[in-house]
Amino acid sequence: MPGQPQTDPVVPRARVANLANALTGVRLILVPVFLAFLFVGDGHETFWRAMAFTVFTVAVITDRLDGALARSYGMVTEFGTLIDPLADKALIGAALIGLSMLGDLPWWVTVVILARELGVTLLRLVVLRHGVIPASRGGKVKTTVQAVAIGLLILPLTGAWATGAWIVMLAAAVLTILTGVDYFISAVRDSRGRPARQ
Template sequence: MPGQPDIDPAVPRASVANIANLLTGVRLVLVPVFVYTLFIGDGHETFWRTTAFVIFAVAVITDHFDGALARSYGMVTEFGKLADPIADKLLIGAALVGLSMLGDLPWWITVVILVREIGVTVLRLAVLRHGVIPASRGGKLKTLVQAVAIGLLILPLSGLWLTTATVIMWVAVVLTVLTGIDYVISAIKDSRTRS
């Protein structure tokens, strides 16, 4: 049919209903549960902060497994390519805003990270018709460092542990800015290549 892309019937297409996308869905559902537990009581009760940490950690772990499963078992879908980074951004964004609202993280750090995350998401959506901008190694490292820093800040820590969490968050901020610049440069190069 004219105007239609040629689709090879011998190449199987991944179903949207697969375990990788289910894990992404679980992560999306865990975001409001995490926020709720983070704010129970005055937001600083040891039991509920520890519970919020466990929920956050489970959500972060599902992020690792959904991508690995999708790539290893041919379950990569357009839905997954789009929903996975959105789920990540919602989880990280909710944690950052929550910690800032509770006075445990300076607002400027939350703003810097969220501006970068929203900017990269908009950039990815803008070039979606030409293909997906894959996560770089730096972007994956940034996500890991952010998750570790946020996880430590969620826990009711003090002393050296809190200082360690603060240092890791500073590293996360630097990686956030550098990888954001890298994404913009990659998108510009990619658009010049297509022109």
């Protein structure tokens, strides 16, 4: 009404302590559990590799669930936005480094994937003042293929199954490079004031 001070509408903020963030926390806790199972004995015992695969799979599922919950039920928080990608990188990084240490994955694959993830993270920080560049569909596909490839390599597969696991991992490496280049191009466009590719 005239003569009365105008107030901004109250926008409800999600609580940090919510189910989505709790699932992210569970994923972080599962990382050392996964590594413990992966390295039991000589690191190639069938039972423990299957256990490591199970823990890795549960962690990947929490990644899908926490994002869906946060978006669908208004649970997005600054804490969750920060910690969720860190939990993802911790899980993928631990799996890649662990498999390379056991001799099940060439170090060049681990270096390529981790270098891309580190580069994209640094790029996000650089362009943060221009706004956040949303994840592309290619990036989401890359993440899924990476998870499938790592899961297959964790399992004690032989023969054609092992060959299939390697094909998926090579596809993940290629997607990692391509999406990294795509993200860089989008960031450059955004920093110049042009719309970034969605």
